[in-house]
Amino acid sequence: MKQHLGYDRKIAIVGATGNVGRLTLQLLLQRGVIPKESIITFASATSAGKTLEILDTSFILQELKEDTLAQASLWGFNTEAEVSQQWIPKILSVGGRVADSSSYYRQDPKVPLIVGPVNLADAKDAQLCALANCVSSPLMCVLKSLMPLGIKVLRITTFQSTSGAGKLAMEGFLQETKLFTSAMNGCVESAKALGSMPFYFGRPVAFNVLPQVGGFDDQGYCSEENKILSEIQKVLDKELKISVTTVRVPVLVGHCSDLTVQFQEAIDLNQVCSLLEGDSFLKVSDDIVPPQEVVGKDQVFISRLRALKGFPKEVKMWVASDNLRRGAALDTVEVLEYLWKQY
Numbered sequence: 001m002k003q004h005l006g007y008d009r010k011i012a013i014v015g016a017t018g019n020v021g022r023l024t025l026q027l028l029l030q031r032g033v034i035p036k037e038s039i040i041t042f043a044s045a046t047s048a049g050k051t052l053e054i055l056d057t058s059f060i061l062q063e064l065k066e067d068t069l070a071q072a073s074l075w076g077f078n079t080e081a082e083v084s085q086q087w088i089p090k091i092l093s094v095g096g097r098v099a100d101s102s103s104y105y106r107q108d109p110k111v112p113l114i115v116g117p118v119n120l121a122d123a124k125d126a127q128l129c130a131l132a133n134c135v136s137s138p139l140m141c142v143l144k145s146l147m148p149l150g151i152k153v154l155r156i157t158t159f160q161s162t163s164g165a166g167k168l169a170m171e172g173f174l175q176e177t178k179l180f181t182s183a184m185n186g187c188v189e190s191a192k193a194l195g196s197m198p199f200y201f202g203r204p205v206a207f208n209v210l211p212q213v214g215g216f217d218d219q220g221y222c223s224e225e226n227k228i229l230s231e232i233q234k235v236l237d238k239e240l241k242i243s244v245t246t247v248r249v250p251v252l253v254g255h256c257s258d259l260t261v262q263f264q265e266a267i268d269l270n271q272v273c274s275l276l277e278g279d280s281f282l283k284v285s286d287d288i289v290p291p292q293e294v295v296g297k298d299q300v301f302i303s304r305l306r307a308l309k310g311f312p313k314e315v316k317m318w319v320a321s322d323n324l325r326r327g328a329a330l331d332t333v334e335v336l337e338y339l340w341k342q343y
């Protein structure tokens with residue numbers, strides 16, 4: 001790996017104004033491992049020159065340009081895949097190290113795919129690492145604990161909030177909700193606006209459930225389903241058999257999954273439970289844990305853990321986590337702090 005010599009020891013967050021970028025900055029400031037004076041921020045050309053306030057700190061936003069790439073030695077990318085594709089190779093070529101939360105590099109065999117609590121050490125010698133997504137990352141936190149029991153098959157159905165698609169998707173969902181509510185109360189203008197508005201997900205998500213996250217391939221899989229499947233196989237076991245259906249639900253923040261795990265042999269539920277309870281990044285609950293109750297929390301929550309009647313090798317559970325944290329900002333921060341401590 002090229003060493004980044006001669007630059008200030010600075011860390012740059014790209015996509016700082018987005019859902020994940022703002023939370024990445026907040027977590028960096030709250031955790032205090034990296035001094036705030038060492039953090040600089042980037043967003044699109046429309047944000048350049050503006051000030052971003054996070055907690056008690058003001059950041060001046062810059063635009064990515066060829067002559068700004070030497071300003072930092074460590075980079076956290078919280079932008080869409082196209083931005084990563086365009087700029088990360090240029091940063092690598094001048095010796096910078098990058099943690100990328102977009103999907104662009106996740107399946108590159110030369111790039112480690114990181115889930116903070118699962119394989120952080122794989123980032124040690126990497127100039128570039130990719131971060132697993134906001135469904136596969138929390139699921140892998142759960143599965144890591146259960147791997148010693150011998151997992152054979154996973155069946156997953158997701159319930160994904162609108163924030164998973166970025167700040168514009170959230171704003172679109174809120175606007176739809178307002179318009180539907182006022183149209184139902186008789187407002188003619190709202191009904192008209194609904195008739196002509198471009199829905200962010202192609203159809204209304206407000207008061208609705210969409211069994212599609214991303215575009216479809218020619219076998220009928222959504223892109224999100226392919227991501228979850230290939231990310232879990234890349235990090236945990238390429239032989240794992242996984243079926244997955246992804247669903248967008250009218251929720252602002254918090255992704256959930258109905259997870260069925262089939263083991264090689266008949267399984268004792270108490271053994272499963274005690275393994276899950278042994279990891280600090282997991283929280284096993286006797287009560288149900290809906291998405292609203294995980295917002296702002298770092299842990300991955302497991303509830304409705306049960307043995308399946310008639311299926312002695314299987315257990316089922318409900319997995320819920322803050323999608324802007326686990327599989328997004330929190331993993332970004334865990335990797336950046338880990339790399340920072342190496343310098």
Ligand SMILES: NC(=O)c1ccc[n+]([C@@H]2O[C@H](COP(=O)([O-])OP(=O)(O)OC[C@H]3O[C@@H](n4cnc5c(N)ncnc54)[C@H](OP(=O)(O)O)[C@@H]3O)[C@@H](O)[C@H]2O)c1
Nearest residue numbers: 015017018019020043044047078079102134164166167328
């Ligand atoms: N949301 C989640 O739950 C989640 C979870 C895991 C991974 N991710 C991934 O994380 C990435 C960011 O997601 P998000 O939800 O935070 O998106 P978002 O809210 O839409 O924010 C996008 C950010 O990218 C910036 N940006 C756009 N074009 C840029 C450019 N050319 N150069 C520099 N910055 C640019 C935007 O800046 P402006 O404000 O100036 O436009 C904004 O800061 C995506 O790849 C997403 O797939 C998201």
